[in-house]
Amino acid sequence: MKCFLLIACVVVAAAAHDGHDHSHSHDHSHSHDHSEKSDQVRAIVKLEEPNGGKVHGNSHSHDHSHSHDHSEKSDQVRAIVKLEEPNGGKVHGNVTFVQEADGKLHVQGVIVGMPAGEYGFHIYEKGDITGGCGSNGEHFNPDNKDHGHPKDEERHAGDLGNVVFNKDEVAHVDFWDHVIKLSGPYSIVGRAIVLHSMADDYGKTEHPDSKRTGNAGHHVACGVIGYL
Numbered sequence: 001m002k003c004f005l006l007i008a009c010v011v012v013a014a015a016a017h018d019g020h021d022h023s024h025s026h027d028h029s030h031s032h033d034h035s036e037k038s039d040q041v042r043a044i045v046k047l048e049e050p051n052g053g054k055v056h057g058n059s060h061s062h063d064h065s066h067s068h069d070h071s072e073k074s075d076q077v078r079a080i081v082k083l084e085e086p087n088g089g090k091v092h093g094n095v096t097f098v099q100e101a102d103g104k105l106h107v108q109g110v111i112v113g114m115p116a117g118e119y120g121f122h123i124y125e126k127g128d129i130t131g132g133c134g135s136n137g138e139h140f141n142p143d144n145k146d147h148g149h150p151k152d153e154e155r156h157a158g159d160l161g162n163v164v165f166n167k168d169e170v171a172h173v174d175f176w177d178h179v180i181k182l183s184g185p186y187s188i189v190g191r192a193i194v195l196h197s198m199a200d201d202y203g204k205t206e207h208p209d210s211k212r213t214g215n216a217g218h219h220v221a222c223g224v225i226g227y228l
């Protein structure tokens with residue numbers, strides 16, 4: 001989170017930046033495929049005033065020369081996202097990601113505002129939310145697989161399954177994932193996370209969208225994941 005002039009706070013969407021040096025020997029043999037035609041790494045940011053103020057703008061960046069310095073106190077790499085409904089809807093929440101020593105990513109947080117039920121929860125390839133929750137591309141899928149259940153071999157890296165809201169419209173998110181990371185080719189930092197309007201069918205139904213999106217409906221709330 002960077003604040004400019006203490007007016008508008010933003011998360012810089014360093015989409016697909018794999019230069020995050022944490023001295024793990026990640027496999028960099030397959031490059032990020034974020035739907036670009038070239039090797040050019042690009043990022044975007046949507047500046048907004050918190051609480052709906054009028055200051056806003058867009059800025060694109062092509063600068064790839066700086067290394068990440070995100071002021072960590074420890075070796076534990078952490079990230080956070082604030083999910084919000086575009087146009088001020090009531091669905092919102094915070095989710096944190098902690099890279100554990102065993103390689104798993106601990107995903108934890110609270111999201112509020114949806115009726116009781118299960119709703120698809122996916123990482124999208126782009127950290128572009130300039131057009132609301134619909135401008136972030138497809139499910140993050142660096143291995144070009146079919147959509148699936150998080151525990152399936154055949155799944156998108158971004159397939160995090162469903163989150164469950166209780167009758168008080170609260171979802172307590174708390175799980176580990178073994179595919180997504182906070183650095184390297186499977187890094188989700190700088191990408192968007194989306195809460196959907198319907199349950200993810202895990203690619204298991206005959207619906208034409210099942211193997212692509214899990215037929216999870218539209219994008220209700222989203223945010224761009226940033227370092228913590």
Ligand SMILES: *[C@@H]1O[C@H](CO)[C@@H](O)[C@H](O)[C@H]1NC(C)=O
Binds near residue numbers: 093
């Ligand atoms: C998200 O975090 C902010 C800041 O700590 C807090 O005010 C807000 O209540 C949190 N939202 C949820 C749904 O937990």
